[in-house]
Amino acid sequence: MSSSTSSEGVVDRVQAFVAENKRAVLVGAALTVAAIGGAAYYASTSRRPGDGDAEKGERKRDKKKGKSSKKQKSAKDEDGPLLEETEPKVSETKEAAEAALTEEQIAAMSTEERKKAAASLKALGNTAYTKREFSSAVELYTRAIAVTPTPEPVFYSNRAACYMNIKPPVYESVVQDCDSALQLDAKYIKALVRRATALEHLDRLEDALRDFTAATILEQFRNDNASQSVERVLKKLAMKKAEQVLSVREPRLPSHNFVSAYFGAFRSRPPPLLPENPSTGDENLVTAVQALAASDYAHSFTLVNEALEQGLSNDELKAEALNLRGTYKFLFADVPGAKADLLASLELNPSLTQSLVKLASVHMEQGDTEKAFECFEEAIRQNADDPDIYYHRGQVLFIMNQFDQAAENYTKSTALDDAFVFSHIQLAVAQYKSGHVANSMATFRRTLKQFPQRSEPFNYYGELLLDSQRYADALEKFDRAIEIEKAKVPPPPINVLPLVNKGLALYQRDNKPEHAQQYCEEALELDPECEAAVATLAQLHLQQQQLVKATEMFGRQADLARSEPELLNALTYQFATAAQIEFVKNYPDMTPQLSQIAQSMMMQ
Numbered sequence: 001m002s003s004s005t006s007s008e009g010v011v012d013r014v015q016a017f018v019a020e021n022k023r024a025v026l027v028g029a030a031l032t033v034a035a036i037g038g039a040a041y042y043a044s045t046s047r048r049p050g051d052g053d054a055e056k057g058e059r060k061r062d063k064k065k066g067k068s069s070k071k072q073k074s075a076k077d078e079d080g081p082l083l084e085e086t087e088p089k090v091s092e093t094k095e096a097a098e099a100a101l102t103e104e105q106i107a108a109m110s111t112e113e114r115k116k117a118a119a120s121l122k123a124l125g126n127t128a129y130t131k132r133e134f135s136s137a138v139e140l141y142t143r144a145i146a147v148t149p150t151p152e153p154v155f156y157s158n159r160a161a162c163y164m165n166i167k168p169p170v171y172e173s174v175v176q177d178c179d180s181a182l183q184l185d186a187k188y189i190k191a192l193v194r195r196a197t198a199l200e201h202l203d204r205l206e207d208a209l210r211d212f213t214a215a216t217i218l219e220q221f222r223n224d225n226a227s228q229s230v231e232r233v234l235k236k237l238a239m240k241k242a243e244q245v246l247s248v249r250e251p252r253l254p255s256h257n258f259v260s261a262y263f264g265a266f267r268s269r270p271p272p273l274l275p276e277n278p279s280t281g282d283e284n285l286v287t288a289v290q291a292l293a294a295s296d297y298a299h300s301f302t303l304v305n306e307a308l309e310q311g312l313s314n315d316e317l318k319a320e321a322l323n324l325r326g327t328y329k330f331l332f333a334d335v336p337g338a339k340a341d342l343l344a345s346l347e348l349n350p351s352l353t354q355s356l357v358k359l360a361s362v363h364m365e366q367g368d369t370e371k372a373f374e375c376f377e378e379a380i381r382q383n384a385d386d387p388d389i390y391y392h393r394g395q396v397l398f399i400m401n402q403f404d405q406a407a408e409n410y411t412k413s414t415a416l417d418d419a420f421v422f423s424h425i426q427l428a429v430a431q432y433k434s435g436h437v438a439n440s441m442a443t444f445r446r447t448l449k450q451f452p453q454r455s456e457p458f459n460y461y462g463e464l465l466l467d468s469q470r471y472a473d474a475l476e477k478f479d480r481a482i483e484i485e486k487a488k489v490p491p492p493p494i495n496v497l498p499l500v501n502k503g504l505a506l507y508q509r510d511n512k513p514e515h516a517q518q519y520c521e522e523a524l525e526l527d528p529e530c531e532a533a534v535a536t537l538a539q540l541h542l543q544q545q546q547l548v549k550a551t552e553m554f555g556r557q558a559d560l561a562r563s564e565p566e567l568l569n570a571l572t573y574q575f576a577t578a579a580q581i582e583f584v585k586n587y588p589d590m591t592p593q594l595s596q597i598a599q600s601m602m603m604q
Helices: 007-020 054-063 092-099 103-108 111-130 134-147 153-165 171-184 189-201 205-218 224-248 256-264 280-293 297-310 315-331 335-348 353-365 369-382 387-399 403-416 421-433 437-450 455-467 471-486 497-510 513-526 531-543 547-560 564-586 588-602
Strands: none
Touching: 103 134, 111 134, 111 153, 134 153, 153 171, 153 189, 171 189, 189 205, 189 224, 205 224, 205 564, 224 564, 256 315, 280 297, 280 315, 297 315, 315 335, 315 353, 335 353, 353 369, 353 387, 369 387, 387 403, 387 421, 403 421, 421 437, 421 455, 437 455, 455 471, 455 497, 471 497, 497 513, 497 531, 513 531, 531 547, 531 564, 547 564, 564 588
16 A cells, blocks of 8 residues: 555654654654655755864865966964974974984973974974875874873874775774874864774674764754764764665564554455365465455464465466465565566456556566556456456556546446445545545545445544644544444454654654654554554654664564565664763753754754
8 A cells, every 4th residue: 555544654653743743742852853865864055164174184285286276275273283284383393303202301391382382393293294195204203202291182083094095095093093182182073083084994783973073063953064074974874774684584574463464455356265175285376365364474374385385286376375475475575576477367367457457566676667657557457357456556656646547447447346445535535636635525525425334534634634634624524434344343453543643743843753653552462463553652762862773673674674675764863862872971061052052953
């Protein structure tokens, strides 16, 4: 089903709301992470002036090659002269003499003499750096470190810049020097960024993320380069972790509600007809279909596998079995396996239109819309009166934002079978997306009358009302959907999306995340594997600065993720939140200032 009528749609909406209200969603009282393209968004403004360093100087010089007419200004910051400053402040003769000082000579010098000698050695190191004589600069900074009576973080940071520019770079030495600089000044931004860059090159991505995140917050989100580096490292880290997870993860079915929603998107069909003397495989196939009808999906999957292993009496039965197994493989995210089974099913029975429709879904999963539509056309040639063909073609068109054409297909599906609730729902949603709001609301009202005991029309009508900010009406519909679900007897695992939606409606109306949290927690008590409830609750913990709980929920979301994009999204949030926890741990004195930063950002 499309995102408009699935759990993914709920997650999309809560993340969209977080993104739209990012000034108010300041995690750690300062940092916001919002889903934009599956990556983390860090609030940032213009770069703070006077924040140059050695690497920036190199970038500026590269950009100005061939533009000698422009005079480069000298710059200063709290560390003193920047490395790009070329004019030493002491004579070359004196510097050369200080560069050759022995340990005995240093020991004989007064404190004031040592300070002056260290300053001139630093100046000489700066000059060597601007001449790209990095090895000489390293030696000079090393002597400055040896002669200074009081360790200076800038000496280590400048030497780290040299190690970064030596060919090949010596990243381990960069890290060691930045460690020394940060031991002296834990909030030394340049050292944090240099160490983070080196750690990234060393593939120590979590450590790099820690430093880039710290630099971003300490700079009050004014350093665009640091913010962009956070996003880059987050992407690398999430992709690396996702690859590890997927390489060892055992295939498994998604949550009960997800599987129910997928099978519920197809009209029920009569069970396969058995021959007069059915084989064991034939009987297991029928039992598998019965288990499917009873929502016993794991047992159904086991039985259909056994049926195929034992053998079936004819091609029609085997085609049905391959169709069912291919469907389960698709739900397991085994797209190649699903495709193979569905193609084999069609070889045995080309007129089995459900296999063609499901094969279209496989092609869509692989990004091949042309082949998906070819499957629909072939299905129509085989049986133009199968309403499922038009419903699922409408779904594909809906995903492609072709809402008017989607509506035409839903209407065709309904004309062939008026008793399928989802065709009515999707028609109303497509009308709404097309801007035909009055028609959409009228369609929903008719659907509510036709299906008064189905929760889905109330739930999805509520979503449209929520989108229109008609909070009272939306809450009324969600409450009715919850009432219908909880009244089911005997109670199977209920559809808890109306609970999540109610929480989100209260959140959007009152901007009080604790209201949404209450309903998401209730949803998880009823369905512990509801992806929408987990993802929404993770975002709510994030918004309330409950970083440890948010990290736990993002980990849980990653465990439930069915596809690689879903896994990447959850891991991105998890790592970003963990980095913020590290910041709070490493900079406890920043806690009083963080609220001031947050208030300042909210006023921008």
